[in-house]
Amino acid sequence: MKTALRRREAFNKLDEHLDVIKKTVRRLDPEAEIFIFGSVAENRYNYSSDIDVLIITKAHPSVVHLELWKAGIKDPFEIHVHSQKNSRFTKKEPLSKKFNNVRGLFLFAASHNK
Numbered sequence: 001m002k003t004a005l006r007r008r009e010a011f012n013k014l015d016e017h018l019d020v021i022k023k024t025v026r027r028l029d030p031e032a033e034i035f036i037f038g039s040v041a042e043n044r045y046n047y048s049s050d051i052d053v054l055i056i057t058k059a060h061p062s063v064v065h066l067e068l069w070k071a072g073i074k075d076p077f078e079i080h081v082h083s084q085k086n087s088r089f090t091k092k093e094p095l096s097k098k099f100n101n102v103r104g105l106f107l108f109a110a111s112h113n114k
Contacts, residue, residue: 007047007076014051015041017073025055028064031084032057050078051069058084 001025018036025032038052039045055064061081068079 003075004047010051010076011045011047017051017077018053019070021053021055021068021073021077021079024067024073025057025064028059028067029057032059050076052080053077054080054082056082056084071103 002041022034026032032058035041035054035056036052037054039049045051057064059081061083064081065079068077073079
């Protein structure tokens with residue numbers, strides 16, 4: 001029961017949690033890009049769904065995960081961190097081609113927030 005209530009609260013406060021993710025990642029790497037994808041992006045989620053977030057960054061993945069965890073970003077968030085340097089992702093392709101043909105919503109990039 002506690003898990004279900006915690007998940008429901010995460011979905012009810014999704015905008016607040018996404019803002020925490022953006023601010024935390026931006027502090028680590030102002031040039032990072034953040035996407036939300038999967039069932040939440042496609043508006044077909046339920047309270048048992050994960051909230052999938054893709055972060056493309058220069059920061060080390062373990063640092064990103066640790067800082068997000070310390071900021072309270074835990075279950076049901078599924079954080080996927082990819083390096084800009086070694087990533088197969090490019091800005092020229094839509095997210096559907098970048099990440100296993102899923103539809104995604106662009107949340108943040110430094111170039112779009114100036």
